[in-house]
Amino acid sequence: MTSNQILMATETAHPTLRAAVAGLPSYVPGRRSAGEDIAALASNESHYEPLPAAAAAVAEAAGRMNRYPDMAAVELRERIAAHLAVTAEEVAVGPGSVGVLQQIITGLCDAGDEVIFAWRSFEAYPILVELAGAKPVRIPLDDAEGHDLDAMAAAVTDRTRIVLLCTPNNPTGVPISHERIEAFLRSIRSDILVVIDEAYVEYAETGSGPDSLSLYREFPNMCILRTFSKAYGLAGLRVGYAVAAPAIAEGLRRTAIPFAVTALAQKAAIASLDASDEMEARTAVVKQERSRLSAQLAAQGWTLQPSQGNFLWIRADDDLRARLVGAFDQADIMVRAYPGDGVRITVADPASNDRVLQVMATILAVHAA
Known part of the structure; x- marks a missing residue:
């Protein structure tokens, strides 16, 4: 190849994304509210203002935002540990539970792992x-919209590194019982x-x-993943955490993006844990509204778990x-639609729930006709 040919090839070449990234579907967030009359029920955020x-x-903490946060999040990890009766060495934090989950997958999976x-x-x-270059193995939900743990256990291969159990499941809301998870843990490789x-x-x-903490104490190959984004109302600050065996938790801290959890998020999470009584009072109202909505929808003729x-x-x-999404759009209500599967509706304030x-x-009535 001549020097001119090399130059021409260089001029026409351009950077390309990894094949795994180029073919990656984008995460679809819940649609955002564009006006005061819009009921934003597409994202499972708290509809309360932040805890005072x-x-x-x-x-x-905002007065010190010119300084980097504590990368090790020592104070927050110690407060979480005290809240759950574990040690700080068993706690890893990240930007929301999804950020911690990325740390988990990055820390455990090589290319081709499942x-x-x-x-x-x-x-x-x-x-x-x-x-991460790993292989997702999707197991269909059972007829009750919950996890089919027998099928998940049967899907385990030599390349399986992680099993994710979402309880209550998002978007179906169905939990997994303590007994079923315990049996599952006993059935798979340690x-x-x-x-x-x-x-x-x-x-x-x-x-x-x-009772995930009791299971964790019995099974060292189990990890608990939680967030401050939902009930604690800190979705805009991005802070979540994992509880895992010390060696695993240390690995998660190593795979974290440096300074990913801001000082503001760390301080807010600590304050939220200290205000747990107020948070629980808020969640009690949500539970009441959830029950009211469920009962009235069932009375209308809807079938839901x-x-x-x-x-x-x-x-x-x-x-x-x-039809559902169109009707909700007409009523200025935003819900989350899942093509081929269904619609998820966040439980909000009583007035929005009445809408x-x-x-x-x-x-x-229209659909039945």
Whole structure:
């Protein structure tokens, strides 16, 4: 090849994305509200303002935002550890539970390794797995919209490194019982990390899901994943955490992006834990509204599984899903649609929930006709 040919080839070449990235689906967030009359029920955010103590902590910490945060998040990890009766060495933090999950997958998976999860479940799961060069293994939900743990256990191969269990499941709201997870843990290899994703655990009724801390103490290959984005109302600050065996937790801290959890987020999370009574009072109201919505939708004729999250799930084919989304759009209500599967509706304030009931009654009558 002549020097001119080399120059021409160089001039026409351009950087390209990795094949795994080029073919990666984008995470689809819930649509944002564009006006005061819009009911934003597409993202499972808290519909309360931040806890006063958390807002005060952020305001106080803002005066030092010119300084880097504590990369090790020592104070926050110690406070989480005290809250859960574990040690700080067992705690790793990150930018939301999804950020910590990325640390988990990065820390454990090589190219071609497998990560098993239910589907449909949290939409970020396959994206994070593929981004790491690993293989997502989707196991269909059972007839009750929950995890088919027998099928998940049967899907384990020599390349399986992680199993993700979302309880209560997003978007269906169905929890996994303590007994079923315990049996599952006993049935699979001890070198597989089983991640219990409890992003919505604060909204679950006691006993509906697992006692994850007791399971963690018995099974060292288990990891608990939680967030401050939902019940604690810190979605805009991005802070979540994992509880794992010290060696695993240390690896998660190593794979974290430096300074990813801001000082404001760390201080707000600590203040939120200290205001747990107020947070629990808020979640109690959400539970009451969830029960009211569920009962009235059932009375209208809708079929839905009991939810333990701050949302309800309507299984719908594409025709019904389109009708639902169209009717909600007309009523200035934003919900989350999942093509081929259904619609998720966040439980909000009573007035917004009443608007949901009105739309659902109308669309059911039209659909039945």
